[in-house]
Amino acid sequence: MWTTDYRASTNASPDAVWAALEALHSGTRLGPESDDFVLHGPFATGTTLTVTPQGQEPMTSTIVELDPGHTYADRTEFGGLTLTFRHRLTPLEDGGTTVTHVLEIDGPDADTMGPELGPQISDDFPTAMAELFAAAERGVTAGRLRSICAGMAA
Template sequence: MWATEHSAVADVEPQAVWAALRDLHSGVKLSERSDTFELHGPFAVGTELSVTPQGQDTFRSTIVELTEPQVYADRTTFNGLTLLFRHTLTPEGPGRTRVTHRLEIDGAEADQVGPEMGPQISTDFPDTLDELFDAARRQATTGAA
């Protein structure tokens, strides 16, 4: 297995961060740079979604973990590899939330493929969290992401 993660703290409550995360994975673009998500059913464990990263082909993923407002995870399987994307939200005191965005690559070739593929996939994690936090702040002040 190969893994990487990026954490950052936002000056916003976990519920607002969760609402922005739910919106994104339900198809609401948080910015013009956001990946595109299309949910194929309810926002719930077991539901598939189509994910189209900027400038790339669409792939299917399945929601595998969902504990509001703490954890969201989806899994993608292709070419004998499993990619698990997990967002973990942790309160960091009044009005603050730590979000950890983790990528795990597993499978027979993960130790060989992960060191090259993983950084290519996760290079935008800091920007992705910034977009999520901006949307959460909008959510907290206006009630809409």
């Protein structure tokens, strides 16, 4: 297995960060660099989603871990490898949040492919985290997006 992580903190509460994380994985673009996500069912363990990274072809992922307010993980099968993307939220004493974004690459060729593929995949983690934090600080939520879309359809 090959793994890497990126960790950063925000003044936004864990609830606000979780709401923005759920909004992203439910289809809300948080910023100009966001990947596109299409959720195929409820935001729950076992649900699949289509992920289209910037400038790449769509991939299918499955939500494999969901502990609201604490942990989100999805898994993608890619070229004989298993890519697991995990977000862990840790509350700070001052009300803010530290988020650790982990990429795990597993499979028979993980030890040789991971050092090459992993940095290419995780290169955008700082930008993605900045967009997540900005959205959390703005109060972006999946429910807020749905109400905006419903208002536009009326």
